[in-house]
Amino acid sequence: MVLQIDTSAPLLRPSQLTDLVRAVSLADPDDEHLWIEWKSTLDLSTSAGLEQVVKAIIGLANREPAAAGRRAGGYGYLLVGVEPGSISGVATLDPEKLVGKVCSYVGTAINWTPEYIAIDGKQVLVVIVDPPQPGDPIHILRKQTEKFRSATIFVRHTGRTDPANPDDFDKLQARLLQRTPSLQLSVAAIPSAVEEAADIDGAVRRWVDERRPGLLAARYRSRGRESGIDLVGVRGGLLGERVPDGRTEEQYAEEIAQFLHDAEDALVRRGAWDLFRHEPASLKVTVTNPTDVGFVGVRLEVHVPGQVRSYPEELVEALEEDRPGVPRAPKPLGMPTFRSPIQLGAHNFGSYIPAPVFPGPGPSYTVRDTGSVTIVYDDFELRAEDAMTLEPVPLLVHEEPGTTLKATWSATANGIRGRISGEFPITVSPSTLDLENLDEDGESDE
Numbered sequence: 001m002v003l004q005i006d007t008s009a010p011l012l013r014p015s016q017l018t019d020l021v022r023a024v025s026l027a028d029p030d031d032e033h034l035w036i037e038w039k040s041t042l043d044l045s046t047s048a049g050l051e052q053v054v055k056a057i058i059g060l061a062n063r064e065p066a067a068a069g070r071r072a073g074g075y076g077y078l079l080v081g082v083e084p085g086s087i088s089g090v091a092t093l094d095p096e097k098l099v100g101k102v103c104s105y106v107g108t109a110i111n112w113t114p115e116y117i118a119i120d121g122k123q124v125l126v127v128i129v130d131p132p133q134p135g136d137p138i139h140i141l142r143k144q145t146e147k148f149r150s151a152t153i154f155v156r157h158t159g160r161t162d163p164a165n166p167d168d169f170d171k172l173q174a175r176l177l178q179r180t181p182s183l184q185l186s187v188a189a190i191p192s193a194v195e196e197a198a199d200i201d202g203a204v205r206r207w208v209d210e211r212r213p214g215l216l217a218a219r220y221r222s223r224g225r226e227s228g229i230d231l232v233g234v235r236g237g238l239l240g241e242r243v244p245d246g247r248t249e250e251q252y253a254e255e256i257a258q259f260l261h262d263a264e265d266a267l268v269r270r271g272a273w274d275l276f277r278h279e280p281a282s283l284k285v286t287v288t289n290p291t292d293v294g295f296v297g298v299r300l301e302v303h304v305p306g307q308v309r310s311y312p313e314e315l316v317e318a319l320e321e322d323r324p325g326v327p328r329a330p331k332p333l334g335m336p337t338f339r340s341p342i343q344l345g346a347h348n349f350g351s352y353i354p355a356p357v358f359p360g361p362g363p364s365y366t367v368r369d370t371g372s373v374t375i376v377y378d379d380f381e382l383r384a385e386d387a388m389t390l391e392p393v394p395l396l397v398h399e400e401p402g403t404t405l406k407a408t409w410s411a412t413a414n415g416i417r418g419r420i421s422g423e424f425p426i427t428v429s430p431s432t433l434d435l436e437n438l439d440e441d442g443e444s445d446e
Contacts, residue, residue: 194281300410
């Protein structure tokens with residue numbers, strides 16, 4: 001049986017990695033492949049446990065590029081804490097400590113990322129190894145382990161990872177000797193400023209505090225009676241029977257308290273909706289190809305340091321819906337109601353129901369939130385001597401205006417040897433998002 005998951009594209013988002021863990025738990029024991037390996041559990045604090053991780057990373061990095069590219073965009077995966085029929089989880093080790101320990105064995109030439117996926121109350125470690133490329137070096141064990149000498153070469157075969165045999169070594173040497181053009185790109189934020197996250201909570205609290213006294217003091221005054229005109233008598237056929245307000249002071253105060261509570265929640269969600277669409281609070285990256293050679297399969301990764309956060313995936317799903325509504329304030333104390341004689345139930349309003357809105361395609365990037373943010377853009381093509389502005393990425397920047405953040409980036413491309421990297425500045429600017437009129441239903445700032 002083939003592993004039941006779509007591997008036509010890389011699996012990088014948390015939801016995709018969760019699906020991958022599920023697929024392994026439902027797989028057959030013989031479903032391990034060239035691109036994936038799993039362990040029921042490992043003690044990551046021991047040398048024996050680290051040895052298994054190190055062995056898998058080197059083996060996945062030493063695959064042939066063409067064979068690796070047939071599944072998951074060439075990425076390789078090691079899952080620890082899951083096997084067919086069981087999700088047992090793993091005792092977590094701080095990712096920074098795990099990376100430090102493993103790098104002493106694998107070196108820094110292999111690009112890999114550890115991710116913990118919470119599922120069924122367990123933590124499963126998913127190690128993601130970047131796709132091998134033509135011209136890559138032969139990756140070796142750089143420090144002796146309990147079972148293997150330093151300089152051992154591991155290679156991933158279907159269902160297992162072994163020390164390289166002569167045929168494996170010939171293939172790795174051929175990969176090393178492949179000559180390809182060098183990758184040249186320039187990357188910059190245009191504009192170079194990103195606004196700080198607006199203080200939505202503070203603005204909403206002020207709105208509530210300003211309106212509470214006026215609402216509690218609101219009392220109904222009939223203009224008709226003041227001018228001597230009986231509106232009910234004149235327009236009784238339309239308004240119907242007048243019913244006096246039966247609420248007490250206490251009941252009215254409770255209505256106001258509930259309204260302000262509901263309005264506060266709605267306005268915070270509306271502010272987040274507006275901020276998510278506020279372009280000056282998003283990072284817009286432009287990539288330029290100065291060469292006379294076009295690049296395909298360009299994969300760009302940008303890291304923004306400092307107090308910068310991404311929007312959680314579940315919040316993004318909510319923010320992609322319509323702009324949240326705001327509840328209507330209770331009518332002033334003493335205001336009567338009218339029982340209308342018009343029977344609305346007899347009318348068919350079906351033609352006024354709006355057509356359903358189906359969600360469009362997801363964003364063309366993945367954001368990893370690790371205290372700061374790392375943005376991995378989906379593969380794109382870049383023509384010779386051309387520039388491309390990538391999709392804006394909404395960010396929550398909690399740094400003081402005037403702060404300059406040094407963003408770092410790295411990039412690879414299909415058929416191009418190696419990886420290039422660089423950096424560019426991002427200046428934090430004050431928020432210009434209008435939070436004074438959150439309760440109004442005019443045009444939002446998009």
